[in-house]
Each structure stands twice: as C-alpha cells, then as structure tokens.
Amino acid sequence: MDFKKILVAVDGSENSARAVSYTGDMVGDGSAKQIMLLCIERFPDRDLFPDEEAWKKRCSEHREELQQFLGEARATLTAKGVHDNRISERYVVSCSSPFADRSTARCSFGTSIAQEILAVLKEERFGTVVVGRRGVSKAEEFLFGSVSNKIIHHAKDCTVWVVA
Amino acid sequence: MEPDNRAFVRDLVAQYAPHFPRKRCGRLITDTSEFMAVDHGDVIALGGKHYLVLRDEAERRFGMEDPKYWVKRCSELETGERKILKLVFYETFPLKIGNFEIRCHRSPEKEARILDLVRGDLRFMQGETIRDEKDNAVRVLDIVHGKQFDAVIENIDTDHETYFREHLPDLLEKFIGACESIAHLHTLGEKHGDIRRDHLWVEYNSGAYRWIDFDYAFDFHENPFGLDIFGLGNILLFLVGKKEHTTYTMGGGAFSEQVLSSLTPDDFSLMFPHRLSNLRKLFPYIPNELNNVLLHFSAGTYVFYDTVDELLGELRPCLQLLR
Numbered sequence: 367m368d369f370k371k372i373l374v375a376v377d378g379s380e381n382s383a384r385a386v387s388y389t390g391d392m393v394g395d396g397s398a399k400q401i402m403l404l405c406i407e408r409f410p411d412r413d414l415f416p417d418e419e420a421w422k423k424r425c426s427e428h429r430e431e432l433q434q435f436l437g438e439a440r441a442t443l444t445a446k447g448v449h450d451n452r453i454s455e456r457y458v459v460s461c462s463s464p465f466a467d468r469s470t471a472r473c474s475f476g477t478s479i480a481q482e483i484l485a486v487l488k489e490e491r492f493g494t495v496v497v498g499r500r501g502v503s504k505a506e507e508f509l510f511g512s513v514s515n516k517i518i519h520h521a522k523d524c525t526v527w528v529v530a
Numbered sequence: 531m532e533p534d535n536r537a538f539v540r541d542l543v544a545q546y547a548p549h550f551p552r553k554r555c556g557r558l559i560t561d562t563s564e565f566m567a568v569d570h571g572d573v574i575a576l577g578g579k580h581y582l583v584l585r586d587e588a589e590r591r592f593g594m595e596d597p598k599y600w601v602k603r604c605s606e607l608e609t610g611e612r613k614i615l616k617l618v619f620y621e622t623f624p625l626k627i628g629n630f631e632i633r634c635h636r637s638p639e640k641e642a643r644i645l646d647l648v649r650g651d652l653r654f655m656q657g658e659t660i661r662d663e664k665d666n667a668v669r670v671l672d673i674v675h676g677k678q679f680d681a682v683i684e685n686i687d688t689d690h691e692t693y694f695r696e697h698l699p700d701l702l703e704k705f706i707g708a709c710e711s712i713a714h715l716h717t718l719g720e721k722h723g724d725i726r727r728d729h730l731w732v733e734y735n736s737g738a739y740r741w742i743d744f745d746y747a748f749d750f751h752e753n754p755f756g757l758d759i760f761g762l763g764n765i766l767l768f769l770v771g772k773k774e775h776t777t778y779t780m781g782g783g784a785f786s787e788q789v790l791s792s793l794t795p796d797d798f799s800l801m802f803p804h805r806l807s808n809l810r811k812l813f814p815y816i817p818n819e820l821n822n823v824l825l826h827f828s829a830g831t832y833v834f835y836d837t838v839d840e841l842l843g844e845l846r847p848c849l850q851l852l853r
Contacts, residue, residue: 408751410749411747411749412639413635413637413639413640413747414622414635414637414747414749416620476751477751477754478751478752479751479752480752504800504829504831504832505628505629505630505800505801506630507753507834508753508756508760508800508801508834509627509630509632509750509753509756509757509760509801510750510752510753510756511750511751511752511753511754511756512752513752516752
C-alpha cells in the first residue's frame with residue numbers, strides 16, 4: 367500500500383474543509399504522489415419534502431454546493447503547494463437522485479458513506495485516507511452514526527488521518 | 531354551504547346509518563386538504579366509498595389528551611366497518627429524545643409506501659391509500675382491536691420475580707417476533723420511525739403483536755436504523771423490568787440501600803440518564819446474557835447494535851435461559 371496516495375473524503379462541511387487544509391499543510395512540499403478529493407453525494411430523503419419540486423430544488427442546490435466545495439478544496443491544496451496535476455476529483459452521484467444521472471455506473475445508496483469511502487480506498491489502492499470529524503457524543507453516535515468512527519473501525523492496510 | 535351537498539349526506543346517512551342523528555349530518559368532503567374543517571357528521575368520499583366522520587383521534591401522553599385533528603375515526607357507510615382515516619398533514623417538528631432534539635418530518639407518502647409493502651403481513655397495521663380529488667394520499671386504516679403493549683404488561687398484577695419466571699418467557703418470545711418484523715421492514719429499505727411501546731399493539735383475539743403508525747421520517751444516514759433499534763431497546767427495558775425503573779421510582783424501600791448505592795451513571799440509559807438499564811442490579815435472577823443485551827443501551831456501553839439482526843442474535847439465546 368502506498369501511503370503517498372491520499373484519499374481525502376469531503377462533504378462540504380467545515381470539518382472536511384479543515385481536513386483538506388491539513389492535508390495541504392502535510393504534503394504541500396510535493397511529497398504526495400496523488401491526492402483524490404472524494405465526494406459522495408447524499409441527498410435528503412424525498413420523504414422529508416411535501417412535493418417533488420421542493421425536493422428537486424433542494425437536491426439541485428445541494429449538488430451545486432458540493433461541486434463548488436470541490437473546486438475550493440482543489441484551490442486550497444494548490445495554494446499550499448500541491449501540484450495541480452496530482453489532484454483528482456471524484457463525485458459519486460446519489461442512486462436516489464431525482465436527476466437523470468442516477469443510472470451511471472457507480473452511484474451512492476447513501477446508507478453508509480463510510481463504507482463507500484472504504485470501497486474507493488480499496489479499489490484504487492490508496493494508502494492514506496483523510497476525513498474530518500465533527501465530534502459526537504456516544505449517544506449521538508448511537509442515534510446518528512459517525513463516518514469517521516466507522517472508518518477508524520473498518521479501515522485496513524492504510525493510514526487514517528482524522529482531522530477534528 | 532351547498533344545500534344539495536348536505537341533502538346528499540343526510541340521505542346517505544339515513545340509508546346506511548339510520549341511528550345517526552340527522553341534525554348532526556354535515557358536508558360531503560371530496561378535498562381533505564383542510565383537515566381541521568372536517569368535522570363530526572361530515573362524510574368523506576374516497577374511492578367510491580363514503581366515510582362518516584365520528585370524531586378526531588387523540589393520543590394520551592403524560593396524562594393529557596393530545597388531539598390529532600388529521601386523524602379521523604370514521605364509519606365506512608357501505609360496509610358499516612369502523613376505519614381510521616389519516617388525512618395528509620405535513621409538519622416538521624423537533625422531537626426530544628433525552629437531551630437531544632432531532633428534526634422529525636411527518637410523511638404521508640412514507641406511510642402509504644409501507645402500507646403497500648406490508649399488505650397481508652399482520653405483524654403490521656393494515657390499510658390502503660386512496661387519493662382524494664386533490665391527490666392527497668389519505669390512508670384508510672383497519673382498526674387494531676387490542677391493547678397497547680405497555681398496558682398488557684402493566685396489567686399483570688404480580689411481583690417482579692413471579693412475572694419474570696411465569697410471564698416473561700412467553701412475552702419475550704412474542705417481542706422477539708415483533709423485532710423480527712422490524713428487521714423485515716429494514717430489509718425492505720424502510721424504517722418504522724416511531725418505535726414506542728404505545729405503537730405496538732396486542733390483538734385481543736389472536737394475541738398477535740402488531741406495529742402501528744409509520745409516518746415519521748428523519749434525515750439520518752450513517753446509522754439509518756439507529757432510532758428504530760433505540761426504540762426496541764426501550765421497549766425491551768420496559769418488558770424485562772415490567773415497568774420503567776428510574777431514579778424517581780426506585781426509592782421508597784423497594785430496593786435496599788446497598789443496591790441503590792451500587793448504581794453508577796454507566797448503569798443508566800444512554801439517552802435518559804434517570805432510566806436504569808442495568809436491571810440485574812435490582813433483580814439478580816436476570817441472566818447475564820439478557821442483562822448484557824440491556825447494557826447495549828446503557829451509558830456504559832462502547833458497542834452499539836448496528837442492525838436489528840445483531841440485537842436478535844444476542845436476544846434469541848436468552849429465551850432458552852428463561853425457560
């Protein structure tokens with residue numbers, strides 16, 4: 367496993383912005399061979415909206431926010447010295463998307479973002495995975511789950527950086 | 531008000547429900563959007579049938595009647611059967627769980643979808659969704675003739691040890707079946723969303739356990755079944771303890787000072803710091819294996835059940851230990 371191949375999982379949150387920034391600080395000297403910014407699209411459930419239009423509108427806004435975030439994350443890394451040609455982006459669309467692209471080869475079921483991050487990690491043979499952490503209590507973890515905790519528990523043959 | 535409309539209702543009620551007071555007959559409702567205005571004596575027309583509204587349903591919580599204006603107890607005029615009609619009501623509200631507030635969304639479409647999925651599966655309430663003229667998804671539900679699960683337990687008039695030895699084994703077996711039905715729902719990609727002991731009913735005739743009310747939706751993803759599992763854990767604590775044992779109820783001499791002083795914060799519920807999870811400290815005849823299941827819901831746990839199957843994997847073997 368090559369620890370200089372780095373997967374940075376982002377979700378548009380401040381915590382993932384910190385994870386990107388930290389990664390830039392650590393490898394901005396050119397020591398990373400490859401950095402992939404991975405964003406798993408997760409739309410709110412259709413059940414939460416009274417009508418299709420309101421749901422589509424929120425999904426569309428959410429997608430724009432995430433794609434803008436990816437652009438900003440790339441800019442953060444290059445500003446910290448990472449060569450642009452070593453940065454790639456992967457945006458995995460939601461399988462329950464209201465848009466036509468849900469039939470793409472890979473889509474996210476959204477049931478476990480952590481498992482999907484780990485699947486990309488394994489398939490693409492990344493040696494390091496970086497995630498932000500919002501910091502949850504034990505009770506919150508029980509009810510809502512925690513992506514970073516799941517990654518810590520299930521990751522194998524790699525280094526995990528958790529940026530809190 | 532349209533006089534013909536009221537005359538039609540009076541004639542219909544006179545034909546099918548002649549004992550219903552004529553002067554109470556109201557309007558014919560074909561658009562249920564304004565559910566607050568649908569009142570006793572109105573008749574809702576849906577799918578070729580007519581439902582005479584008898585009253586709004588209410589939930590009794592904390593000793594108070596909480597009216598549910600969008601849920602109507604009705605008589606289906608053509609058959610004479612009692613039905614519950616849930617009219618479309620979208621709301622988002624904070625739901626308090628212990629120290630948390632989570633955003634809860636009432637989703638008629640979710641409930642309609644689950645009703646379709648569990649049709650014929652009598653472990654769940656039964657009904658069909660019929661759309662009114664404005665496309666509102668009205669759920670027409672069969673009434674479960676039975677008692678709330680907690681009332682069944684509370685009505686067993688005996689001490690805990692007798693209850694534990696004579697009643698709990700059969701009750702636990704039934705409860706395991708109720709957990710299996712929730713696990714089945716999860717395999718269908720759905721969540722119950724509001725697992726509470728008053729949403730589990732025990733039918734009078736068959737003794738079957740049936741879940742009701744599936745319209746709560748939440749935006750949880752990383753642990754999508756966590757809230758349902760938490761609800762099952764709460765019911766299990768009630769079942770094994772025969773009631774809730776809290777810091778407010780354990781005094782009064784029922785338990786020795788030695789027992790009470792042995793309790794630590796880790797022995798209490800992860801969500802409700804006054805509710806005891808470590809029941810074996812009160813009732814030492816509870817087997818360790820069963821108590822360990824309860825401790826998964828305590829503040830002291832570091833291991834959570836991710837799925838109902840994981841819970842069942844540890845709960846099923848306990849049944850043999852009780853028999």
